[in-house]
Amino acid sequence: MSKDFDLSQFETIDTATLTVLTPKGDELLVGGEPVTITLYGTGSKQFINAKYKLDTATQARSIALLRGKTLKNDAEEIRQTNAEFYAAVTASLNNFPIDGGALALYSNPKLAYITDQVEKFLSDTENFMPSLPTK
Numbered sequence: 001m002s003k004d005f006d007l008s009q010f011e012t013i014d015t016a017t018l019t020v021l022t023p024k025g026d027e028l029l030v031g032g033e034p035v036t037i038t039l040y041g042t043g044s045k046q047f048i049n050a051k052y053k054l055d056t057a058t059q060a061r062s063i064a065l066l067r068g069k070t071l072k073n074d075a076e077e078i079r080q081t082n083a084e085f086y087a088a089v090t091a092s093l094n095n096f097p098i099d100g101g102a103l104a105l106y107s108n109p110k111l112a113y114i115t116d117q118v119e120k121f122l123s124d125t126e127n128f129m130p131s132l133p134t135k
Helices: 045-066 074-088 099-106 109-123
Strands: 015-019 036-040 090-093
Touching: 015 109, 036 045, 036 109, 045 074, 074 090, 074 099, 074 109, 090 099, 099 109
Parallel strands: none
Antiparallel strands: 015 036, 036 090
16 A cells, blocks of 8 residues: 555545525525534544434333333433434534524424434535545
């Protein structure tokens, strides 16, 4: 292998910014300016830690169900766990001054269209790729 080969040029970047759309597909504007969300990508330490916490909570619920424990408000608990995950992978909410920040945003089921966009954005690795060299 060449000494000049730099593997880091093929790594994903830690953050990328999503431009939020309305349910009709237009840019979501507040005060005439677009709302954006800067998110941590799958290769970032923040994402890895948040995903571990989400997976652990999911496994704990599954084990409880296998042991015959009925879970009260399971749907609400799952929604809250997911909201915590998305809040943990949000670096910043830009031009969306919501009280309670990212957790309040992702906890609000009437704003699920934003959470859906975040989920889709995170699942597309291309969003977190730097410009690759052409030669």
